[in-house]
Amino acid sequence: MNYKLNILLMSTILVCSGCQTVQKVSSGVTKTTDKVKSLVGLGETKAPEIDQQGVVDASKATLEKLEQMTLNMPTGQWVYVENDLQGIYTLQNKSTDGNMLYFRLNCKIPSQQSGFTIQDKDGKDLVKAHDPQTGQIQFLVDNKNYGNPFDLVNAKKMPAFKQALKTAKTIKIFNNSKLYTFENAHAELLNKPVTCRE
Incomplete structure (x- = not known):
């Protein structure tokens, strides 16, 4: 019984740490994607503005x-x-x-x-x-x-x-x-x- 409980507990810990890793990776990908978008101009940037001198x-x-x-x-x-x-x-x-x-x-x-x-x-x-x-x-x-x-x-x-x-x-x-x-x-x-x- 103890043995089965240990295996169940270990698999739960592995699954949860895997979830955190996936979550960390996906949020890192989102941040990287935003950086790439801004570098290539796909982010929300304004059109260049003309100053008072033209x-x-x-x-x-x-x-x-x-x-x-x-x-x-x-x-x-x-x-x-x-x-x-x-x-x-x-x-x-x-x-x-x-x-x-x-x-x-x-x-x-x-x-x-x-x-x-x-x-x-x-x-x-x-x-x-x-x-x-x-x-x-x-x-x-x-x-x-x-x-x-x-x-x-x-x-x-x-x-x-x-x-x-x-x-x-x-x-x-x-x-x-x-x-x-x-x-x-x-x-x-x-x-x-x-x-x-x-």
């Missing part, structure tokens, strides 16, 4: 949070997005119709070519500075025509174009019978160096 640090943001930030980006102003971890710096301006203008005026690497891109609200390229199929492009800064200062033929217009941008209210880009209009708030950000790869 600058946002996107270094630790996930792709999903960057998309969320782009959707909620204010219109009519320049926003400088810096990502020190990846070494990517962009300058963008969202129009009221959802189009996005990316300017590459001052390249971080001086040997790279300046340019611009206009994308629709779905991220599809509409107009690119150095695309031969784009056709003729005209920049109107407060309705003064600068042609396409990003075109190598018109390179001498670039200094006057940059100067006009400092105080301009609107930038209009005319291409293929379409007019794209962007407000020029936070124009001081146009001096910031950006990544110029297309």
Whole structure:
């Protein structure tokens, strides 16, 4: 009788300690899973916020949070997005119709070519500075025509174009019978160096 009682008691102790081990392991897995989620950006993190000067640090943001930030980006102003971890710096301006203008005026690497891109609200390229199929492009800064200062033929217009941008209210880009209009708030950000790869 004692022998059976001892075996029953020992098996109960083993089962209970096994339960504790399973419980410890599973709670450790939960904590590890939460850490992994936060490292890869699956945890609950906020979208990067744009400060009063129009600058946002996107270094630790996930792709999903960057998309969320782009959707909620204010219109009519320049926003400088810096990502020190990846070494990517962009300058963008969202129009009221959802189009996005990316300017590459001052390249971080001086040997790279300046340019611009206009994308629709779905991220599809509409107009690119150095695309031969784009056709003729005209920049109107407060309705003064600068042609396409990003075109190598018109390179001498670039200094006057940059100067006009400092105080301009609107930038209009005319291409293929379409007019794209962007407000020029936070124009001081146009001096910031950006990544110029297309």
